Amino acid sequence: xxxxxxxxxxxxxxxxxxxxxxxxxxxxxxxxxxxxxxxxxxxxxxxxxxxxxxxxxxxxxxxxxxxxxxxxxxxxxxxxxxxxxxxxxxxxxxxxxxxxxxxxxxxxxxxxxxxxxxxxxxxxxxxxxxxxxxxxxxxxxxxxxxxxxxxxxxxxxxxxxxxxxxxxxxxxxxxxxxxxxxxxxxxxxxxxxxxxxxxxxxxxxxxxxxxxxxxxxxxxxxxxxxxxxxxxxxxxxxxxxxxxxxxxxxxxxxxxxxxxxxxxxxxxxxxxxxxxxxxxxxxxxxxxxxxxxxxxxxxxxxxxxxxxxxxxxxxxxxxxxxxxxxxxxxxxxxxxxxxxxxxxxxxxxxxxxxxxxxxxxxxxxxxxxxxxxxxxxxxxxxxxxxxxxxxxxxxxxxxxxxxxxxxxxxxxxxxxxxxxxxxxxxxx
Amino acid sequence: xxxxxxxxxxxxxxxxxxxxxxxxxxxxxxxxxxxxxxxxxxxxxxxxxxxxxxxxxxxxxxxxxxxxxxxxxxxxxxxxxxxxxxxxxxxxxxxxxxxxxxxxxxxxxxxxxxxxxxxxxxxxxxxxxxxxxxxxxxxxxxxxxxxxxxxxxxxxxxxxxxxxxxxxxxxxxxxxxxxxxxxxxxxxxxxxxxxxxxxxxxxxxxxxxxxxxxxxxxxxxxxxxxxxxxxxxxxxxxxxxxxxxxxxxxxxxxxxxxxxxxxxxxxxxxxxxxxxxxxxxxxxxxxxxxxxxxxxxxxxxxxxxxxxxxxxxxxxxxxxxxxxxxxxxxxxxxxxxxxxxxxxxxxxxxxxxxxxxxxxxxxxxxxxxxxxxxxxxxxxxxxxxxxxxxxxxxxxxxxxx
Numbered sequence: 001x002x003x004x005x006x007x008x009x010x011x012x013x014x015x016x017x018x019x020x021x022x023x024x025x026x027x028x029x030x031x032x033x034x035x036x037x038x039x040x041x042x043x044x045x046x047x048x049x050x051x052x053x054x055x056x057x058x059x060x061x062x063x064x065x066x067x068x069x070x071x072x073x074x075x076x077x078x079x080x081x082x083x084x085x086x087x088x089x090x091x092x093x094x095x096x097x098x099x100x101x102x103x104x105x106x107x108x109x110x111x112x113x114x115x116x117x118x119x120x121x122x123x124x125x126x127x128x129x130x131x132x133x134x135x136x137x138x139x140x141x142x143x144x145x146x147x148x149x150x151x152x153x154x155x156x157x158x159x160x161x162x163x164x165x166x167x168x169x170x171x172x173x174x175x176x177x178x179x180x181x182x183x184x185x186x187x188x189x190x191x192x193x194x195x196x197x198x199x200x201x202x203x204x205x206x207x208x209x210x211x212x213x214x215x216x217x218x219x220x221x222x223x224x225x226x227x228x229x230x231x232x233x234x235x236x237x238x239x240x241x242x243x244x245x246x247x248x249x250x251x252x253x254x255x256x257x258x259x260x261x262x263x264x265x266x267x268x269x270x271x272x273x274x275x276x277x278x279x280x281x282x283x284x285x286x287x288x289x290x291x292x293x294x295x296x297x298x299x300x301x302x303x304x305x306x307x308x309x310x311x312x313x314x315x316x317x318x319x320x321x322x323x324x325x326x327x328x329x330x331x332x333x334x335x336x337x338x339x340x341x342x343x344x345x346x347x348x349x350x351x352x353x354x355x356x357x358x359x360x361x362x363x364x365x366x367x368x369x370x371x372x373x374x375x376x377x378x379x380x381x382x383x384x385x386x387x388x389x390x391x392x393x394x395x396x397x398x399x400x401x402x403x404x405x406x407x408x409x410x411x412x413x414x415x416x417x418x419x420x421x422x423x424x425x426x427x428x
Numbered sequence: 429x430x431x432x433x434x435x436x437x438x439x440x441x442x443x444x445x446x447x448x449x450x451x452x453x454x455x456x457x458x459x460x461x462x463x464x465x466x467x468x469x470x471x472x473x474x475x476x477x478x479x480x481x482x483x484x485x486x487x488x489x490x491x492x493x494x495x496x497x498x499x500x501x502x503x504x505x506x507x508x509x510x511x512x513x514x515x516x517x518x519x520x521x522x523x524x525x526x527x528x529x530x531x532x533x534x535x536x537x538x539x540x541x542x543x544x545x546x547x548x549x550x551x552x553x554x555x556x557x558x559x560x561x562x563x564x565x566x567x568x569x570x571x572x573x574x575x576x577x578x579x580x581x582x583x584x585x586x587x588x589x590x591x592x593x594x595x596x597x598x599x600x601x602x603x604x605x606x607x608x609x610x611x612x613x614x615x616x617x618x619x620x621x622x623x624x625x626x627x628x629x630x631x632x633x634x635x636x637x638x639x640x641x642x643x644x645x646x647x648x649x650x651x652x653x654x655x656x657x658x659x660x661x662x663x664x665x666x667x668x669x670x671x672x673x674x675x676x677x678x679x680x681x682x683x684x685x686x687x688x689x690x691x692x693x694x695x696x697x698x699x700x701x702x703x704x705x706x707x708x709x710x711x712x713x714x715x716x717x718x719x720x721x722x723x724x725x726x727x728x729x730x731x732x733x734x735x736x737x738x739x740x741x742x743x744x745x746x747x748x749x750x751x752x753x754x755x756x757x758x759x760x761x762x763x764x765x766x767x768x769x770x771x772x773x774x775x776x777x778x779x780x781x782x783x784x785x786x787x788x789x790x791x792x793x794x795x796x797x798x799x800x801x802x803x804x805x806x807x808x809x810x811x812x813x814x815x816x817x818x819x820x821x822x823x824x825x826x827x828x829x
Contacts, residue, residue, distance in 0.1 A: 169649035175733070286814060287723045290821035363803050364730060364810035392648060399723070 058139040062105040064414040069141030070376050071249040073228045075190040078220030078355040079197040082183025083212040090155045096211045101420040110137035113203045138193035144421045145186040145276050145409025164379045165410045171392035180405030183215045220355020220372045241307035247351040259351045269424030272413030274376045277384040280405030283370040288400045299396040301335030334396040348383045350375040473502040478542035478552025486561035492529045496521045502544045509537040514585050535560040547591050575711040578758040586626050590699045593622035597695045601688045617743035621791050624747035628717040658687050664737035715824040718755035721748040730810050732798040742795035767826040773819035781812040
């Protein structure tokens with residue numbers, strides 16, 4: 001990353017086998033992110049990317065009341081990884097979280113991990129893998145979560161498991177591959193530059209060797225939701241705008257009520273945190289591409305061009321579910337937009353932050369493509385589960401999709417400077 | 429099973445015109461001889477025979493006069509050379525009241541058969557050959573007549589398949605409940621073929637398709653799993669490794685009886701639904717049915733997900749393809765007049781896929797198990813499905829154009 005070797009902070013010691021030092025210097029935009037937390041561009045990064053018009057030099061603060069990468073304006077690229085913790089002790093696990101925290105804080109500032117990629121002894125491998133040298137941070141955020149299986153007997157956390165961190169039920173039509181399900185820990189790395197996101201997961205997994213290993217991971221190449229009003233609504237691989245009605249960071253009261261865990265919810269260590277549900281959703285795009293435009297619009301309940309509801313108006317017009325055209329419902333009874341809408345789910349909403357994926361092809365010579373769905377919420381029992389139970393049995397879209405992977409994680413609040421992610425869980 | 433409840437319905441006059449009710453005798457009137465030199469043939473239907481006065485006729489108009497000499501009401505069918513597609517039929521022929529079925533037949537091989545009691549596979553099936561007479565057979569009639577005939581013919585096909593599904597299901601259930609697992613396993617894919625040929629129809633009756641044909645993965649936590657695939661798993665019990673790591677527990681005698689009897693009852697209900705006097709299909713339901721059946725192949729048969737324990741996916745594949753061809757043939761002549769290139773494309777890719785599949789067996793003689801196919805063979809079949817899927821997906825638009 002940009003000129004990190006020239007900044008004082010780069011000299012902070014960071015060994016991947018035991019991070020002791022805690023990074024302090026060089027942080028930009030220390031404002032606590034309750035809403036949008038896009039921070040001021042650092043002078044160093046701006047210099048390096050003066051020709052870059054996409055705002056790729058942006059940085060977001062790692063430390064704060066909430067973790068970044070949730071209400072942060074959705075970046076264009078994703079690398080997500082789920083980890084199994086090895087047979088280690090509770091203090092080893094805490095050590096891993098401290099090391100991850102320090103490395104993540106450095107990378108989100110556009111700095112190399114540890115002593116860097118090229119300045120150590122020639123006879124030794126370097127702390128940083130080097131592929132992000134010269135690249136701006138491109139809005140990198142790194143978000144950590146704890147899976148239900150972390151709360152078994154191994155680390156003395158059984159009594160700390162939040163009631164909201166349930167084991168997800170089997171939904172109708174689930175075709176889950178056990179190799180793509182669950183995990184003790186997760187890391188979501190998002191950036192506008194794919195190589196920066198990959199660099200983050202690569203280096204964090206390297207730091208974890210011997211303490212945790214990747215169970216499954218996912219690359220995403222195009223965001224499928226906008227999380228701020230400033231962003232245009234992107235399209236998923238069905239070709240439709242996705243996330244028009246998503247929770248937006250500017251809606252502070254909605255975010256506070258439906259995304260962040262409030263102090264009145266137990267356990268206390270989750271206050272200011274959120275719950276992440278991930279679903280790898282394979283799209284059967286070949287049959288979809290052969291279906292008529294009218295069928296596609298009926299399934300979604302919106303027009304393909306503008307994303308307007310079939311009841312009329314433009315993209316951001318509220319759907320009128322009672323409206324009829326020629327005595328038939330304008331928005332079908334099993335249209336996706338109807339079944340997923342808060343008015344049909346007791347007001348439940350999700351902050352969605354999904355990404356398109358194409359993992360090469362399958363054995364049939366067809367694209368292995370779809371949507372890696374990520375949603376943040378205050379309580380999955382009344383939000384994701386309630387909505388998905390309704391969708392799984394009824395959604396017209398089910399004919400064209402299959403859920404093949406699944407994860408649920410408690411995302412703790414942001415770390416205080418000098419502390420580490422999840423400290424509240426171990427110190428409460 | 430398909431989760432789609434109803435295909436996008438094209439609102440067009442042609443579709444509305446095709447809402448016909450099928451009562452008695454409906455000849456398949458896709459074609460008509462321009463010069464008429466009708467051939468008359470006598471048919472005598474008894475309890476066990478279907479005697480026919482001639483086993484061949486020159487192409488053109490053929491009048492079959494059927495006399496019922498049994499004590500039950502009977503039916504007479506002229507079937508295409510695949511033995512499945514109905515070229516024409518006469519229903520509800522009472523004893524002692526002869527009926528005439530007039531149809532136009534082009535040169536080729538056909539079958540004739542009678543169905544005393546109007547259920548089961550029929551009796552006295554015999555080959556019937558139509559020789560080339562030089563009489564030109566061509567399209568005629570206005571759109572309304574053509575679409576009405578197509579829809580009526582398809583309704584007859586659906587009833588015919590369900591009439592064979594009912595006894596085939598009963599035979600399967602009887603063998604299963606008697607503990608004759610070898611027989612039950614051999615009957616399983618045969619009986620299911622009657623269902624798979626008309627799956628979009630079963631699907632149109634809401635709850636029936638999930639109750640008859642849900643796979644284990646389709647069932648949500650806490651919901652009850654019933655139907656064919658519940659018994660499939662009991663007949664082909666998985667090893668623990670393939671069962672989420674836990675040993676498979678066979679159904680108890682009481683559970684077997686409960687699931688099997690429900691399968692029987694739900695199948696009878698399907699029969700009641702399609703035999704209701706008001707039962708009709710629209711013309712776009714035909715073409716969309718053909719498309720939907722191929723989507724089914726692409727989604728769950730070509731992937732081996734439909735028959736995950738028995739691996740009899742290729743039987744379902746063939747049956748879906750049979751159903752798609754039947755629905756396609758119903759509208760083919762209409763589309764040929766509007767978009768002959770599309771019909772040529774579908775004809776050749778459909779025949780190509782049928783040929784590919786025939787290399788692996790047939791419903792009569794049995795198919796290779798899905799898990800015996802090599803990755804390359806599966807990929808080739810998937811290529812054939814996509815090759816047909818692209819032109820077939822344009823059928824409805826061409827039909828209502």
